[in-house]
Amino acid sequence: MKTQRNIFPVIKNIPAPILILFLFLLFPAGSLPGAENTPPPPGNPLLSPTGNFTFGSESILKACWTEEELQGSPEDKQDRSAPSGSSSPPERTGPKNRRAPLPPELQNSIRSVQPSGGEKILALTFDLCESPGEITGYDAGIVNYLRENGIRATFFMSGRWMRDHPEKALQLMADPLFEIGNHSWSHKNLRKRSPRKIREEILWTQGEYELLRENLAARPCVRNAGETEMDRIPPVPLTFRFPFGTCTPEALKFLAELGLPAIQWSLVPDDRGDDHSSPQIARIILREARPGSIVVLHANGHGYHTAEALPKLIPELRKAGYEFVTVTGLLTRARKVSNFSDCFELKPGDNYRYDFITGVTALVPQR
Numbered sequence: 196m197k198t199q200r201n202i203f204p205v206i207k208n209i210p211a212p213i214l215i216l217f218l219f220l221l222f223p224a225g226s227l228p229g230a231e232n233t234p235p236p237p238g239n240p241l242l243s244p245t246g247n248f249t250f251g252s253e254s255i256l257k258a259c260w261t262e263e264e265l266q267g268s269p270e271d272k273q274d275r276s277a278p279s280g281s282s283s284p285p286e287r288t289g290p291k292n293r294r295a296p297l298p299p300e301l302q303n304s305i306r307s308v309q310p311s312g313g314e315k316i317l318a319l320t321f322d323l324c325e326s327p328g329e330i331t332g333y334d335a336g337i338v339n340y341l342r343e344n345g346i347r348a349t350f351f352m353s354g355r356w357m358r359d360h361p362e363k364a365l366q367l368m369a370d371p372l373f374e375i376g377n378h379s380w381s382h383k384n385l386r387k388r389s390p391r392k393i394r395e396e397i398l399w400t401q402g403e404y405e406l407l408r409e410n411l412a413a414r415p416c417v418r419n420a421g422e423t424e425m426d427r428i429p430p431v432p433l434t435f436r437f438p439f440g441t442c443t444p445e446a447l448k449f450l451a452e453l454g455l456p457a458i459q460w461s462l463v464p465d466d467r468g469d470d471h472s473s474p475q476i477a478r479i480i481l482r483e484a485r486p487g488s489i490v491v492l493h494a495n496g497h498g499y500h501t502a503e504a505l506p507k508l509i510p511e512l513r514k515a516g517y518e519f520v521t522v523t524g525l526l527t528r529a530r531k532v533s534n535f536s537d538c539f540e541l542k543p544g545d546n547y548r549y550d551f552i553t554g555v556t557a558l559v560p561q562r
């Protein structure tokens with residue numbers, strides 16, 4: 196008690212600027228009393244003091260690939276059948292890098308956020324799904340449009356897709372516009388998998404990302420790009436997305452322990468297959484976009500008209516004042532995160548139909 200009484204005369208004698216600096220060090224911005232209830236950033240060591248993340252390095256991108264290699268080709272979009280032996284596990288089944296467990300506000304299944312100060316920000320996300328038996332494609336039209344127009348986006352990669360498209364995966368990882376998320380190893384309905392299998396689906400993909408990143412780090416082109424440039428590429432994917440939007444409480448708990456927020460979606464233009472034309476996809480997004488929305492699209496060739504839809508919707512959203520951010524950028528600038536203890540497509544219970552389809556995941560629509 197005596198100590199507490201004696202603090203105040205000490206504080207009174209400290210010059211005001213030093214006292215303010217001390218308070219800022221003690222309570223980082225956002226946690227100061229009276230500040231908005233912003234969730235802490237999800238432990239990203241690359242978070243800069245201005246709140247901007249680094250997700251890649253322009254110097255590495257330029258030093259390691261030619262313009263032509265980055266452009267890709269329309270043929271990259273095609274599906275192929277997987278060769279025999281493609282079901283083997285990855286070389287690294289346990290990632291070396293682990294992240295801090297998630298704070299409560301980032302646990303459960305995240306569908307959208309309320310941005311701080313009502314900022315008009317939204318996250319475009321593109322899934323790169325790949326199931327056993329198939330090698331899905333890479334939609335160069337989508338990536339090239341995003342690059343040409345400086346649009347930030349997030350790519351959720353299944354581990355098998357990464358292993359089957361190592362150069363494309365590395366180009367996306369190295370690009371500072373793009374964030375990479377984990378979309379499970381083999382795109383199964385995780386609600387129907389055992390806890391051990393669920394862990395494998397998550398950890399194998401984290402491990403595959405690390406292997407690819409190490410492969411890139413060892414290349415001479417990276418040394419030419421600059422000594423510290425590799426530090427700009429996150430050591431592991433920072434978020435996870437459940438295939439089919441199906442999860443279990445155990446899977447959500449495991450992700451929370453691993454420090455991976457489960458990022459689902461709030462806006463589904465249903466770009467899979469041929470059902471929706473590009474004007475329809477654009478119309479749905481323009482009609483339903485809200486500040487804090489998470490839009491789910493596909494860049495594995497299964498979004499038949501997605502690339503054509505982008506020029507129809509991006510300029511309109513920009514005109515309406517929207518800024519495009521990655522999912523981690525969205526979380527960092529959130530006042531409140533909208534999360535649920537269950538996973539679903541648009542409303543609770545709407546994806547239970549996937550549970551009746553077993554062993555044929557490649558035949559049902561992918562998300």
Ligand SMILES: [Zn+2]
Nearest residue numbers: 322324561562
């Ligand atoms: Zn998917």
